[in-house]
Amino acid sequence: MAVNRFVLNGISYHGHGAIQEIPGLIKARGYKKAFVASDPDLVKFGVTKKVTDLLEQNDIPYTLYSDIKPNPTIENIQNGVAAYKASGADMMITIGGGSSMDTGKGIGIIINNPEFADVRSLEGVAPTTRRTVFTIAVPTTGGTGAESTINYVVTDVEKKRKFVCVDPNDIPDIAVVDPDMMSSMPRGLTASTGMDALTHAIEGYTTAAAWELSDVLNLEAIKLIGANLRKAVENDPDGREGMALAQYVTAMAYSNVGLGIAHSMAHTLGAVYDTPHGVACAMMLPIVMEFNAPNTGEKFKAIAEALGVDTAGMDQAAYRKAAIDAVRQLSVDVGIPTRLEKLKEEDLPFLCESAAADACAPGNPRPASLEDFEAMFRKLM
Numbered sequence: 001m002a003v004n005r006f007v008l009n010g011i012s013y014h015g016h017g018a019i020q021e022i023p024g025l026i027k028a029r030g031y032k033k034a035f036v037a038s039d040p041d042l043v044k045f046g047v048t049k050k051v052t053d054l055l056e057q058n059d060i061p062y063t064l065y066s067d068i069k070p071n072p073t074i075e076n077i078q079n080g081v082a083a084y085k086a087s088g089a090d091m092m093i094t095i096g097g098g099s100s101m102d103t104g105k106g107i108g109i110i111i112n113n114p115e116f117a118d119v120r121s122l123e124g125v126a127p128t129t130r131r132t133v134f135t136i137a138v139p140t141t142g143g144t145g146a147e148s149t150i151n152y153v154v155t156d157v158e159k160k161r162k163f164v165c166v167d168p169n170d171i172p173d174i175a176v177v178d179p180d181m182m183s184s185m186p187r188g189l190t191a192s193t194g195m196d197a198l199t200h201a202i203e204g205y206t207t208a209a210a211w212e213l214s215d216v217l218n219l220e221a222i223k224l225i226g227a228n229l230r231k232a233v234e235n236d237p238d239g240r241e242g243m244a245l246a247q248y249v250t251a252m253a254y255s256n257v258g259l260g261i262a263h264s265m266a267h268t269l270g271a272v273y274d275t276p277h278g279v280a281c282a283m284m285l286p287i288v289m290e291f292n293a294p295n296t297g298e299k300f301k302a303i304a305e306a307l308g309v310d311t312a313g314m315d316q317a318a319y320r321k322a323a324i325d326a327v328r329q330l331s332v333d334v335g336i337p338t339r340l341e342k343l344k345e346e347d348l349p350f351l352c353e354s355a356a357a358d359a360c361a362p363g364n365p366r367p368a369s370l371e372d373f374e375a376m377f378r379k380l381m
């Protein structure tokens with residue numbers, strides 16, 4: 001077996017009420033002031049407050065930074081670096097979906113590696129030499145799993161592209177995965193972020209660098225999502241708990257092995273049309289599965305079974321189709337659209353070039369040409 005690296009959080013907490021642990025974790029380490037990164041809607045809806053109330057009750061001072069938009073930008077990170085420096089904080093708490101947690105990752109990395117202050121130079125495998133500032137990450141979507149990944153994704157508004165930064169120095173020290181932080185998610189957001197998690201699990205299971213350890217985690221995540229996403233969309237507490245766990249379990253795995261072109265294509269749709277990441281992933285996933293099927297051996301059989309299909313007596317063509325159909329059905333059941341009205345003919349060349357250059361593309365089990373990307377994008381029109 002080749003040598004495989006696996007990077008994980010130092011500690012993680014899971015379950016209803018897990019955020020109660022946060023003040024003790026800060027005090028035990030002697031930190032004096034927290035920098036809280038969380039987006040404006042979460043502040044407005046009182047989600048961020050669930051954690052900052054605990055800080056106040058425990059006399060832990062904090063500065064709140066909320067200049068963070070969905071599909072966060074270079075500017076969101078640079079303004080955050082300035083705010084962190086001005087705050088006098090000595091640790092960070094990121095509260096939110098991928099956008100807040102990724103902005104926090106970029107800020108923490110630049111605070112301790114100031115030679116990357118331009119942000120763009122962090123693209124790809126970033127050669128930083130120092131860990132990010134001590135970070136506790138609290139996800140509120142279920143979700144990107146950014147609390148346990150070595151990646152963050154940044155939008156370059158000027159160049160109309162999203163880029164992925166891969167850096168073990170950015171993984172949060174502690175993840176606090178509390179399903180109660182996700183209970184305020186509206187239906188559509190629960191559905192789309194849950195389908196993002198399914199895209200991580202399926203792309204991570206079929207990606208070129210997948211191996212036994214990542215496979216165990218990704219298959220379990222697919223099972224958990226098949227069993228819980230519909231319930232989570234109905235705001236059922238068990239469904240929420242199942243999705244909170246599933247999105248974390250696949251993140252442990254995909255963070256270490258990579259993804260594929262559903263993500264490459266979703267990143268460019270996010271950059272060009274500001275399509276929410278989960279919606280873009282969910283729309284691309286079955287289309288990319290159809291394209292990848294010939295290069296996946298027996299893996300689609302395991303995916304179909306994890307999604308509850310009885311594959312007894314099915315030949316390869318049948319179980320591959322069954323896996324794709326099960327993903328499509330789940331997507332329809334939770335209300336994901338299958339067309340992207342904004343997608344315009346004249347944008348296709350840029351979208352294809354951008355998807356082909358994305359950091360997730362090399363991991364795809366089947367190489368895709370520009371023509372292949374175009375054919376797949378056209379299926380959304």
Ligand SMILES: NC(=O)c1ccc[n+]([C@@H]2O[C@H](COP(=O)([O-])OP(=O)(O)OC[C@H]3O[C@@H](n4cnc5c(N)ncnc54)[C@H](O)[C@@H]3O)[C@@H](O)[C@H]2O)c1
Nearest residue numbers: 041070071097098099140141144146149151152153184185
């Ligand atoms: N770092 C990684 O490993 C990784 C992986 C996948 C995706 N991403 C990136 O993460 C971003 C997407 O993150 P996301 O899908 O979690 O969404 P998000 O962070 O962009 O949030 C989307 C919206 O949902 C709202 N929201 C979040 N939680 C809520 C809650 N509990 N109740 C009510 N509203 C809530 C937010 O306020 C925001 O308006 C994209 O930029 C994507 O590229 C990062």
Ligand SMILES: [Fe+2]
Nearest residue numbers: 144196200281
């Ligand atoms: Fe994703």
